[in-house]
Amino acid sequence: MKRYRQIAPVMISDFTAEAWHHPVHNHNHYELIYIRSGKGWHTIDGGRVAYKAGDVFLLGPEEAHAFEIHTRTRFIYIKFTDQFIHQQGATATPGVQSLEYLIKRRDTHLSGFTLPATDRHTVKAIFAVVSSLQRNVAQAESIVWTQVLALAIILQGNLPELQAATRPERDMQAMFCYIHKYIYTPDKLRAEVMASHFHTTPDYIGPYFKRHAGVTLREYVRQYRGGLIRKRMESGQYSLKSIAAEFGLTDESHVRKLAAG
Structure with a gap:
């Protein structure tokens, strides 16, 4: 091609x-x-x-x-x-x-x-x-x-919200979209908040995500957030303070830790 x-x-x-x-x-x-x-x-x-x-x-x-x-x-x-x-x-x-x-x-x-x-x-x-x-x-x-x-x-x-469906592939697509949308709002990515959004329980959503994604929910969020942060740092256009504020992180050391993977 x-x-x-x-x-x-x-x-x-x-x-x-x-x-x-x-x-x-x-x-x-x-x-x-x-x-x-x-x-x-x-x-x-x-x-x-x-x-x-x-x-x-x-x-x-x-x-x-x-x-x-x-x-x-x-x-x-x-x-x-x-x-x-x-x-x-x-x-x-x-x-x-x-x-x-x-x-x-x-x-x-x-x-x-x-x-x-x-x-x-x-x-x-x-x-x-x-x-x-x-x-x-x-x-x-x-x-x-x-x-x-x-x-x-x-x-x-103008995008519709994706909701959980009866097929695992649609469930996972909806979960990925939810994570990508709220990656800047850590409170929205807690297991109990996501479970409520998808009409299930915190004890179920974690194992379900790992079974179908191959990584834990926490690890996927960490990897995705870390990738976005690294791109900002590599550009040289963002301060650590501004990155921390954007992603709802507690301090600049947390930014460095996530960027390091």
Whole structure:
């Protein structure tokens, strides 16, 4: 499979096509794709999703995709790397947390986002701003960043809450999404709080999670939180104090301990 590689932290592409000339491919970056006009099919990891004007897709590096264009389509892309996320995010914001959550919530990558009319209008305006910056993107990275954060907040705000289901794989997907959403709020990740959310008991949820995930609930939370913290520290853009405050940690030594794994 072809893999497209991007060196620049962020790139913008606005183009119109009557036929799709790229093979099924993946990337080394993330892609926010806006359908400005047109319709057709979007193939993502072997599944097919109909697209139309106003739709938004978020793809991670490993998702393989291609388009099948039925009517002339205008695409607007924001392509960005992990470097872009963490060199821009010097101050933790709800937008950064929303973006990290969207990146982890893989079910949205495979289906795109369903937005109400008011948000579709706002998203259209945001992508118009993004498109206007494509010839000067290197000098306008901070402006692009604010647009990405605004999009992340809007997109997360339209996601349904995943609830436990009758199938273990759906149960686990719901649990992972819950953890990723509340990773910045330690009290929400206590076994008794999660058990109440999923209508079970603290004595059951821990063994259930370990049986299906292969690690304990506490270890998964620790590993995921530690990975996010390491990315912030490696960027050099965050103070230990700000990281501790963002993740609800008691002090800077706790931050260092989690980052060390």
